Amino acid sequence: MSKKVIPRSQNFSGWYTDVITKAGLADYGPVKGTMVIKPYGFSLWENLRDSLDKMIKDSGHVNAYFPLFIPKSFLAQEAEHVEGFAKECAVVTHSRLKAGKDGLIVDPESKLDEEVIVRPTSETVIWSMYKKWIQSYRDLPLLINQWANVVRWEMRTRLFLRTTEFLWQEGHTAHATEEEAEKETLLILSIYKKLAEEFLAVPVLTGLKSEAEKFAGAERTYCIEAMMGDKRALQAGTSHNLGQNFAKAFGVTFQTEDNKEKYVHATSWGVSTRLLGAVIMTHGDDKGLRLPPKIAPYQIVIVPIFRTDEDRQNIHHFLEPALNKFKNNGVRYYEDWSPNSPGFKFNEWEMKGVPIRLEVGPRDVNESNVILARRDTGEKKSYSINGIFSKVSELLEEIQNNLFQQALTFRENHTHSTDSYEEFKSLIKEKGGFIKCGWDGESETELRIKEETKATVRCILSDGEISKKMCVYSGKPAKYEVIFAKAY
RNA sequence: CGGAGCGUGGCGCAGCCCGGUAGCGUACCUGAAUGGGGUUCAGGUGGUCGCGAGUUCAAAUCUCGCCGCUCCGACCA
Numbered sequence: 001m002s003k004k005v006i007p008r009s010q011n012f013s014g015w016y017t018d019v020i021t022k023a024g025l026a027d028y029g030p031v032k033g034t035m036v037i038k039p040y041g042f043s044l045w046e047n048l049r050d051s052l053d054k055m056i057k058d059s060g061h062v063n064a065y066f067p068l069f070i071p072k073s074f075l076a077q078e079a080e081h082v083e084g085f086a087k088e089c090a091v092v093t094h095s096r097l098k099a100g101k102d103g104l105i106v107d108p109e110s111k112l113d114e115e116v117i118v119r120p121t122s123e124t125v126i127w128s129m130y131k132k133w134i135q136s137y138r139d140l141p142l143l144i145n146q147w148a149n150v151v152r153w154e155m156r157t158r159l160f161l162r163t164t165e166f167l168w169q170e171g172h173t174a175h176a177t178e179e180e181a182e183k184e185t186l187l188i189l190s191i192y193k194k195l196a197e198e199f200l201a202v203p204v205l206t207g208l209k210s211e212a213e214k215f216a217g218a219e220r221t222y223c224i225e226a227m228m229g230d231k232r233a234l235q236a237g238t239s240h241n242l243g244q245n246f247a248k249a250f251g252v253t254f255q256t257e258d259n260k261e262k263y264v265h266a267t268s269w270g271v272s273t274r275l276l277g278a279v280i281m282t283h284g285d286d287k288g289l290r291l292p293p294k295i296a297p298y299q300i301v302i303v304p305i306f307r308t309d310e311d312r313q314n315i316h317h318f319l320e321p322a323l324n325k326f327k328n329n330g331v332r333y334y335e336d337w338s339p340n341s342p343g344f345k346f347n348e349w350e351m352k353g354v355p356i357r358l359e360v361g362p363r364d365v366n367e368s369n370v371i372l373a374r375r376d377t378g379e380k381k382s383y384s385i386n387g388i389f390s391k392v393s394e395l396l397e398e399i400q401n402n403l404f405q406q407a408l409t410f411r412e413n414h415t416h417s418t419d420s421y422e423e424f425k426s427l428i429k430e431k432g433g434f435i436k437c438g439w440d441g442e443s444e445t446e447l448r449i450k451e452e453t454k455a456t457v458r459c460i461l462s463d464g465e466i467s468k469k470m471c472v473y474s475g476k477p478a479k480y481e482v483i484f485a486k487a488y
Numbered sequence: 489c490g491g492a493g494c495g496u497g498g499c500g501c502a503g504c505c506c507g508g509u510a511g512c513g514u515a516c517c518u519g520a521a522u523g524g525g526g527u528u529c530a531g532g533u534g535g536u537c538g539c540g541a542g543u544u545c546a547a548a549u550c551u552c553g554c555c556g557c558u559c560c561g562a563c564c565a
Contacts, residue, residue, distance in 0.1 A: 003526055013559080032557075088564070121565090155489075155563060162564070204561090215565090223565095237564060265556055305524055343525035350525095361524060371524085488565095 005367040012230040033157035033164035044295035069116040074131040076126035078249040084103030084216020090118040118151040127250040142174040160277035181265035192237040201292040201404040207459035219243035228281035231432035233485035239269035289353025298334040356473035437471030438478025
C-alpha cells in the first residue's frame with residue numbers, strides 16, 4: 001500500500017476512497033455495494049449518532065424498533081411511494097437452502113406464500129402499526145424515531161455516500177392537524193441544520209425540494225444541502241411533510257374532541273451514514289481526514305518520543321496528571337506507545353484526522369513543556385504542561401469553529417448568482433459550485449436544464465428573494481429563488 | 489442496463505505479445521542499531537496466478553466460456 005493518498009485536486013473521487021480506506025474508516029464488504037464500517041469509522045458514527053439522538057429525545061421523541069422485513073403488499077399501498085422504491089428492493093422469496101450437486105442451492109420447496117421485502121424505508125410497516133395504535137386525538141401526537149439499517153439495491157455505490165445497506169435514523173410522526181405536522185417537519189429540519197453545522201462543522205442550506213427531487217409519497221420535502229470539496233452538492237438530510245397520504249393508504253384515522261373521524265397528518269425524516277461522507281468531503285485534505293473535535297473518535301493523540309525505558313517512565317509520569325484531567329473531563333485521547341517512528345505516527349494520525357497532536361520527548365520533560373500541533377492549520381507550538389488542559393479545550397473549540405468557517409468561506413466563494421442562462425451554462429461547465437437564480441417552478445424547465453447541463457434544483461431557498469427575478473431559463477417571472485448544482 | 493478497466497502472497501503491481509515450473513515494492517515475523525516529520529541493515533514467513541473447460545510433453549502466459557470487483561454514464565439518501 002502506498003503511503004500517501006491520491007491528491008485531492010487531481011482526482012477527487014480517487015482521493016475520497018483512498019482516504020477512507022487508509023484512515024481505517026471502512027472497507028468493502030464481500031457483496032457488491034456493501035461496506036464494513038471499521039472501529040474507527042464506527043466510533044465516528046457513534047459520536048454523531050449520540051449527538052443527534054440526544055436532540056431527538058430532547059425535543060419530545062422516543063425511540064422504538066420496527067422489523068426489517070415488510071410484506072411485499074404493503075409497499076403497494078401508496079402509489080407514489082411504490083413507484084419510488086419498487087426498483088430497488090431486495091426481495092426474500094425462500095426460507096431455506098439445501099445441498100445440491102454444486103454446493104448449496106435454494107430449496108424450491110421453501111418458497112414463501114407471501115414474499116417479503118427488506119425495508120428500503122419503514123413508512124409502510126410503521127403506518128400499518130400506527131393504524132392499530134391511533135384511535136383518539138388523545139393518542140396524538142405520536143413521535144417515534146428508530147435507528148436502523150435499510151437496504152436499497154442501487155446500481156452504483158460509493159462508500160458512505162450510497163451503499164446497498166446503510167445505517168440511519170428515521171423518524172415517523174402522526175399529528176392531528178396540518179399545521180402541527182408542518183411545524184414538526186421544520187423543527188426536525190432545524191435540528192438537522194444544527195447537527196450539521198455545530199457538530200459536523202458542515203455548513204448547510206435549508207429549503208424545499210422540487211417536485212422532481214422530493215421523497216416518493218411526500219407532500220413536501222425539506223432538505224439540508226451541503227457543498228463538498230469538489231464543489232458538488234450533497235443532500236445531507238431530509239424532512240418530509242407526508243400530508244395525509246400514508247394515513248389514507250393505511251386507513252389511519254382518529255376521533256376528534258367533537259367526535260368526528262379524521263385522517264392524521266404525518267411526517268418522516270432521516271439522516272444516514274452518508275453524513276460521514278459529507279464530513280470527509282468537506283474537511284479532508286491531501287494529508288487525509290480532518291475531523292471536527294465534537295465527533296472525532298480521539299480529540300487529541302499523544303505521541304511520546306522515547307529511546308530508553310527510562311524515557312518512557314519519565315514521560316509517563318510527566319503526563320499522568322494531565323491525562324487524568326482529560327479523562328475526568330471527557331476529553332477523548334489516545335496514547336500511541338507503538339514502536340513506530342515518531343514521523344510515521346505524525347503522518348498516520350494526520351491521515352486519521354485527529355484534531356490535536358501532543359508531542360512529548362525527554363527535552364520537553366526537562367523543560368516541563370509539551371508541543372501541540374493543530375490538524376486544521378498544521379501550526380505547531382510549545383506549551384507548559386501546567387494548564388495544558390485548558391489550552392487543549394480552547395484549541396478544540398477553535399478548531400471546531402475554524403473548520404466550519406473554512407467550509408463556509410469555501411461555499412460562499414463558489415456560489416454564484418446569475419440571471420443569464422448563457423452564464424449559467426458556462427459557470428456549471430467551467431467553475432462548478434452553486435448557482436443561485438430564479439426559477440419559474442416548472443418541472444419542464446428543471447428537466448431541460450438537467451438535460452443540458454446536468455445541474456438540478458438542489459434546494460428552493462426558504463428566504464429567497466423573487467420580487468424582481470426572472471427564471472434563468474424561460475425568462476418568465478420567477479416563482480422561486482433556488483440553488484442549482486451538480487449533485488452526488 | 490450501456491461504456492472502460494482490472495482479477496498473480498495481506499495490499500499495490502511486473503511477468504502474458506514470443507508457453508519451460510513465479511518476481512518486485514510494501515506490509516508482516518526475528519534480531520540489532522535508530523527514534524523531534526513516513527529510520528536503517530541483516531535474516532525470514534507467506535501464492536490452488538478469479539473459476540471451468542480446451543490446445544500442448546509443458547499454460548500465469550495461447551483459445552473458448554463463466555464469475556467477480558472498481559471506475560465512468562442512466563437511477564437514487
